Amino acid sequence: MQSCLELIKKVDVVPYPHETGYTEFRQSVYSLISHDGFFQLGYMLLPVVNALEAYPQFFEISALNNTIRFHPSLDTIEAREQALEIIGNTWRSATLFETLYGWRNEKYTIFSQDRKPYFHLERAMCPLFGVVMYGVHINGYMKLPNGEYRLWVPRRAADKPTYPGMLDNTVAGGLGYPYGPLETCFKECYEEAGLRKEYVSKKLSSCGVVSYLYQVKPGDYFSEAGLIQPEVEYVYDLEMDPDVIPHPVDHESEDFKLMSIPEIEERLLLGEFKGNCAAIIVDFMIRHSIITPEEEQDFIEITNRLHRFLPFPLRTL
Amino acid sequence: MQSCLELIKKVDVVPYPHETGYTEFRQSVYSLISHDGFFQLGYMLLPVVNALEAYPQFFEISALNNTIRFHPSLDTIEAREQALEIIGNTWRSATLFETLYGWRNEKYTIFSQDRKPYFHLERAMCPLFGVVMYGVHINGYMKLPNGEYRLWVPRRAADKPTYPGMLDNTVAGGLGYPYGPLETCFKECYEEAGLRKEYVSKKLSSCGVVSYLYQVKPGDYFSEAGLIQPEVEYVYDLEMDPDVIPHPVDHESEDFKLMSIPEIEERLLLGEFKGNCAAIIVDFMIRHSIITPEEEQDFIEITNRLHRFLPFPLRTL
Numbered sequence: 001m002q003s004c005l006e007l008i009k010k011v012d013v014v015p016y017p018h019e020t021g022y023t024e025f026r027q028s029v030y031s032l033i034s035h036d037g038f039f040q041l042g043y044m045l046l047p048v049v050n051a052l053e054a055y056p057q058f059f060e061i062s063a064l065n066n067t068i069r070f071h072p073s074l075d076t077i078e079a080r081e082q083a084l085e086i087i088g089n090t091w092r093s094a095t096l097f098e099t100l101y102g103w104r105n106e107k108y109t110i111f112s113q114d115r116k117p118y119f120h121l122e123r124a125m126c127p128l129f130g131v132v133m134y135g136v137h138i139n140g141y142m143k144l145p146n147g148e149y150r151l152w153v154p155r156r157a158a159d160k161p162t163y164p165g166m167l168d169n170t171v172a173g174g175l176g177y178p179y180g181p182l183e184t185c186f187k188e189c190y191e192e193a194g195l196r197k198e199y200v201s202k203k204l205s206s207c208g209v210v211s212y213l214y215q216v217k218p219g220d221y222f223s224e225a226g227l228i229q230p231e232v233e234y235v236y237d238l239e240m241d242p243d244v245i246p247h248p249v250d251h252e253s254e255d256f257k258l259m260s261i262p263e264i265e266e267r268l269l270l271g272e273f274k275g276n277c278a279a280i281i282v283d284f285m286i287r288h289s290i291i292t293p294e295e296e297q298d299f300i301e302i303t304n305r306l307h308r309f310l311p312f313p314l315r316t317l
Numbered sequence: 318m319q320s321c322l323e324l325i326k327k328v329d330v331v332p333y334p335h336e337t338g339y340t341e342f343r344q345s346v347y348s349l350i351s352h353d354g355f356f357q358l359g360y361m362l363l364p365v366v367n368a369l370e371a372y373p374q375f376f377e378i379s380a381l382n383n384t385i386r387f388h389p390s391l392d393t394i395e396a397r398e399q400a401l402e403i404i405g406n407t408w409r410s411a412t413l414f415e416t417l418y419g420w421r422n423e424k425y426t427i428f429s430q431d432r433k434p435y436f437h438l439e440r441a442m443c444p445l446f447g448v449v450m451y452g453v454h455i456n457g458y459m460k461l462p463n464g465e466y467r468l469w470v471p472r473r474a475a476d477k478p479t480y481p482g483m484l485d486n487t488v489a490g491g492l493g494y495p496y497g498p499l500e501t502c503f504k505e506c507y508e509e510a511g512l513r514k515e516y517v518s519k520k521l522s523s524c525g526v527v528s529y530l531y532q533v534k535p536g537d538y539f540s541e542a543g544l545i546q547p548e549v550e551y552v553y554d555l556e557m558d559p560d561v562i563p564h565p566v567d568h569e570s571e572d573f574k575l576m577s578i579p580e581i582e583e584r585l586l587l588g589e590f591k592g593n594c595a596a597i598i599v600d601f602m603i604r605h606s607i608i609t610p611e612e613e614q615d616f617i618e619i620t621n622r623l624h625r626f627l628p629f630p631l632r633t634l
Contacts (some may be wrong), residue, residue: 017334017628018357018624040335129350179613182609182610205605205606206603206606206609207603207604208603208604209616209621211617232617284525287524287604288524289523293497293523294498294523297432298633300528300549300632303624303628304526304624304625306624307621308626309618309621309622309625311334314617315617315620317610317612
């Protein structure tokens with residue numbers, strides 16, 4: 001059994017500048033720098049940087065400064081995407097990185113300092129370059145007349161490539177290009193829970209973002225298991241009616257179960273939820289006065305860690 | 318007219334480690350260090366550090382490391398409080414710092430790394446030592462049947478020493494020792510808005526914290542106007558009934574006005590709200606789907622800056 005803070009630290013993994021381990025982190029990872037040298041886009045690990053040594057026409061590597069920079073000649077979005085496509089196709093054919101087994105044919109957008117798309121990148125490639133990934137997470141809930149909450153919780157299919165069999169948020173999905181957060185909500189609500197846009201648009205409420213710096217294997221900066229994953233999840237509450245039962249359409253999950261807060265708390269602390277979904281539920285419980293400063297000793301640190309300010313240009317409209 | 322992000326940056330002022338100006342900040346301010354050298358408690362400015370040179374029996378100053386450390390002999394809470402009382406009384410009599418004109422005879426608690434009170438300090442002294450101050454902020458609101466929100470907004474009395482005449486949150490107050498957040502809510506709701514505990518306890522909902530690193534005069538690290546103020550505000554929503562009209566009991570504010578969201582937005586961007594109260598209202602508007610990622614281009618950065626992780630031990634139960 002773990003504490004709520006321990007749960008959050010499994011998602012917001014990388015040390016902060018004032019914490020033990022930050023110096024080791026900074027000395028071990030490479031900053032991915034824009035072609036003009038003006039901003040950083042992500043944190044990369046040595047195995048990936050080493051693999052990019054084969055492409056001096058695309059990337060300039062400085063072991064002295066721990067930086068890997070887009071070649072100055074890659075000064076258009078088209079040039080950058082062409083370079084990344086060549087690299088991605090080669091790595092995928094060569095099965096160089098396990099993370100590429102999950103190739104999706106879905107693009108994520110990476111933003112520049114001047115708030116424009118800097119390049120689009122295959123979703124499975126993003127963790128290799130350590131760039132920010134965006135998604136939506138939706139808590140489908142009911143508030144009973146006595147004030148108690150119930151949440152609709154699906155279990156991920158046993159054959160899903162990532163986190164099979166774990167508990168999940170009611171609906172969640174990545175922000176694939178060219179969809180915005182709300183469009184992604186409508187799309188995923190139908191695919192994952194059979195909820196139609198007409199219903200969802202009346203019941204959905206935007207509630208902020210949860211952001212964090214994730215690693216599958218904490219503190220490992222030298223193997224693929226330690227890839228740095230900066231993530232921003234747009235958070236939504238969906239207040240549902242008793243007669244609406246979510247059901248999987250795309251078979252990404254097994255059946256949904258309507259859970260009480262005590263049941264969710266128990267399963268959270270037992271580690272049955274996928275990590276970032278646990279964080280999203282904790283955020284829900286904080287916003288809805290279920291976790292309070294009178295009872296949770298780590299209330300402040302939990303809230304702070306759920307909203308990490310990532311040191312990269314962030315998505316705009 | 319300013320943007321919503323500009324509004325937040327007036328409260329969360331000090332640069333983050335990845336931002337321009339951070340190095341200058343770190344090189345200009347002193348870290349206040351515990352007697353055992355194990356943790357930092359606050360950020361102090363040179364005028365205050367210089368004034369403490371007169372007390373070598375209480376503080377060890379290192380200009381080389383930009384640190385000021387409690388003397389190792391101050392190894393009990395009583396010893397530290399005795400030292401701080403001598404210093405405070407002397408400075409107050411000598412009118413050494415303007416901030417001490419606002420002496421309150423109210424103590425704030427400063428916490429240690431092992432989560433115990435490290436010392437209690439007169440509220441007016443806290444900004445001089447740059448330690449974390451805690452408070453509660455309450456949004457009293459109604460949601461109309463058509464989905465529109467109304468917020469109860471008071472104006473601060475014209476003769477208040479700080480921020481006279483500015484708009485405020487419905488109820489707000491510092492966490493004076495020995496009160497916890499909820500007790501402080503009940504106390505302040507009565508004093509500031511005439512709302513009794515019996516009513517408030519049924520309607521109040523804890524919704525998280527807002528935290529930030531404030532300076533009255535941004536970027537000034539060498540005068541009293543630039544004192545570094547780390548703050549954590551416990552945030553509450555108070556859903557109110559149409560027939561309950563808040564009214565000042567302690568005359569800290571003028572009359573309350575029930576404002577629509579468009580009116581609040583206009584007054585926010587015109588700078589009529591006290592800075593941190595504006596931040597608390599923005600947090601409310603994010604949580605209630607009034608500010609959304611579809612319309613606010615700085616949605617992510619605003620949410621992150623509202624929840625800054627302060628590099629000091631934080632309050633626990």
